[in-house]
Amino acid sequence: xxxxxxxxxxxxxxxxxxxxxxxxxxxxxxxxxxxxxxxxxxxxxxxxxxxxxxxxxxxxxxxxxxxxxxxxxxxxxxxxxxxxxxxxxxxxxxxxxxxxxxxxxxxxxxxxxxxxxxxxxxxxxxxxxxxxxxxxxxxxxxxxxxxxxxxxxxxxxxxxxxxxxxxxxxxxxxxxxxxxxxxxxxxxxxxxxxxxxxxxxxxxxxxxxxxxxxxxxxxxxxxxxxxxxxxxxxxxxxxxxxxxxxxxxxxxxxxxxxxxxxxxxxxxxxxxxxxxxxxxxxxxxxxxxxxxxxxxxxxxxxxxxxxxxxxxxxxxx
Numbered sequence: 001x002x003x004x005x006x007x008x009x010x011x012x013x014x015x016x017x018x019x020x021x022x023x024x025x026x027x028x029x030x031x032x033x034x035x036x037x038x039x040x041x042x043x044x045x046x047x048x049x050x051x052x053x054x055x056x057x058x059x060x061x062x063x064x065x066x067x068x069x070x071x072x073x074x075x076x077x078x079x080x081x082x083x084x085x086x087x088x089x090x091x092x093x094x095x096x097x098x099x100x101x102x103x104x105x106x107x108x109x110x111x112x113x114x115x116x117x118x119x120x121x122x123x124x125x126x127x128x129x130x131x132x133x134x135x136x137x138x139x140x141x142x143x144x145x146x147x148x149x150x151x152x153x154x155x156x157x158x159x160x161x162x163x164x165x166x167x168x169x170x171x172x173x174x175x176x177x178x179x180x181x182x183x184x185x186x187x188x189x190x191x192x193x194x195x196x197x198x199x200x201x202x203x204x205x206x207x208x209x210x211x212x213x214x215x216x217x218x219x220x221x222x223x224x225x226x227x228x229x230x231x232x233x234x235x236x237x238x239x240x241x242x243x244x245x246x247x248x249x250x251x252x253x254x255x256x257x258x259x260x261x262x263x264x265x266x267x268x269x270x271x272x273x274x275x276x277x278x279x280x281x282x283x284x285x286x287x288x289x290x291x292x293x294x295x296x297x298x299x300x301x302x303x304x305x306x307x308x309x310x311x312x313x314x315x316x317x
Contacts, residue, residue: 002030002050002052003028003029003030003052003053003307004029004030004032004050004051004052004053004071005027005029005030005031005032005051005052005053005054005055005303006031006032006034006047006048006051006053006054006055007031007032007033007034007054007055007299008034008037008038008044008047008048008054008055008056008059009034009036009037009038009056009057009058009059010034010035010036010037011055011057011078011292011295011296011299012287012292012295013292013293013296015033015035017293017296018033018296019031019033021293021296021297021300022296022299022300022303024300025300025301025303025304026304027300027303027304027307028307029052029053029303029307032047032051034047037059038059041064041065044059044065045064045065045068045069048065048068048069048072049068049069049071050071051069051071051072052071052072052073052074053072053073053074053075053076053303053306054069054072054074054075054076055075055076055078055299055303056075056076056077056078056085057077057078057079058079058084058263059084060084060085061075061084061085061086062086062089063086063089066086066089066090066093066095072095073094073095073096074095074096074097074098074303074306074311075090075095075096075097075098076097076098076099076100076299076302076303076306077097077098077099077100077315078100078295078298078299079099079100079286080099080100080101080102080103080104080286081099081206081207081234082097082099082315083206083207083208083234083236085097087315087316088316090316091316096306096311096314096316097314097315097316098302098306098311098312098313098314098315099313099315100295100298100299100302100313101156101313102156102298103286103291103294103295103298104157104285104286104287104288104291104295105156105157105160106160106288106290106291107285107286107287107288107290107291108157108232108285108286109157109160109161109164110164111232111258111281111284111285112161112164112202112230112232112285113161113164113165113168115230115232115256115258115279115281116144116200116202116228116230116256117144118256118279119228119254119255119256119277119279120141120142120143120144120228121141121142122139122140122141124279125139126139143169144165144168144169144170144200145168145169145170146169146170146171147170147171147199147200148170148171148172148173148197148198148199148200149161149162149165149170149171149172149173149198149199149200149202150172150173150174150175150194150195150197150198150199150200150201150202151165151172151173151174151175151185151202151204152174152175152176152191152194152201152202152203152204152205152214153175153176153203153204153205153206153233154174154176154180154182154185154204155176155204157204158174158176158202158204159182161202161204162174162182162184162185165200166184170200171186172184172185172186173185173186173187173188173194173197173198174186174187174188174194175187175188175190175191175193175194176205191214191219192219192222195219195222195223196222196223196224198223198224198227199224199226199227199228200227200228200229200230201215201223201227201228201229201230202230202232203215203229203230203231203232203233203237203238204232204233205233205234205237206233206234207233207234207235207236207237211234211236211237212236212237213236213237213238213239214237214238215229215231215237215238215239215242215243216238216239216242217239217242217245217246220242220243220246220251220252221246221251223251223252224252225250225251225252225253226253227252227253228252228253228254228255228256229243229252229254229255229256230255230256231255231256231257231258231259232258232259232285233259234259235259235260235261235262236261237259238257240257240260240261240271240272241271243255243257243271243272243275243278244271244272244274244275244278247275247276247277247278248274248275248276253277254277254278254279255275255277255278255279256278256279256280256281257272257278257279257280257281258280258281258282258283258284258285259283259285260272260283263283264282264283265282298313
């Protein structure tokens with residue numbers, strides 16, 4: 001069988017740059033590069049047809065796609081999250097799935113701090129004021145220093161956020177499924193305790209059945225009225241209708257959201273667009289020139305390891 005590999009969508013780099021990185025690894029395969037995303041499922045299936053391996057970032061891969069690709073043996077998800085791929089069905093069909101966890105740790109962590117500071121210091125509002133002939137009246141903010149920074153989920157990104165928060169002089173508390181010994185991080189026994197104590201709550205958990213809407217009306221009401229919520233994890237982790245209501249009713253002070261129930265562009269009636277004190281970014285947490293280049297190397301390493309028989313970063317063992 002020909003070792004055909006399709007890179008199904010752009011990966012944030014110019015095609016020549018991506019090709020040059022892939023070529024560094026001398027992989028015994030025929031690569032096909034696509035410069036745009038497939039427009040529909042049929043086009044996606046056509047791109048996958050005949051491939052032994054495929055690479056994708058955020059394109060959904062469901063049973064129908066898998067069933068129409070009998071030669072497919074390996075999927076490399078050029079992303080950290082993998083809830084958009086039916087990994088269980090892949091396992092049933094003997095298809096190995098890897099992700100690229102780690103490429104965006106710095107990018108996401110830095111965005112968390114940028115969003116937090118922007119909310120605390122009223123950056124967006126100050127910009128608007130200056131452009132409209134006003135001064136800082138009513139827009140004097142507060143510091144990170146001395147605040148309690150609560151982190152939900154202490155994987156690689158959560159741990160890096162904890163380090164950065166410590167650098168700003170925060171008291172860092174954490175809650176996760178597994179307790180870890182981390183320097184300058186106090187683990188708490190429940191999500192409820194973290195929400196009640198924190199001035200900033202930053203979410204860093206994957207999307208799965210256990211985390212779906214883990215922050216809803218009840219949880220938002222546990223938070224301080226002066227607290228801010230940062231979601232750079234996954235859109236499904238927060239009930240965004242409840243968050244919109246909490247912001248508009250003054251239950252919490254502010255929020256910053258980089259992830260939604262679906263990928264931007266958002267529909268004009270999307271709930272958070274009408275939320276007060278809510279800073280929105282277009283799912284850019286993972287996106288930087290440096291992280292895209294790092295991701296390309298991990299993609300190449302994953303594919304190389306697959307064809308050499310010692311597959312890395314497998315998520316459906």
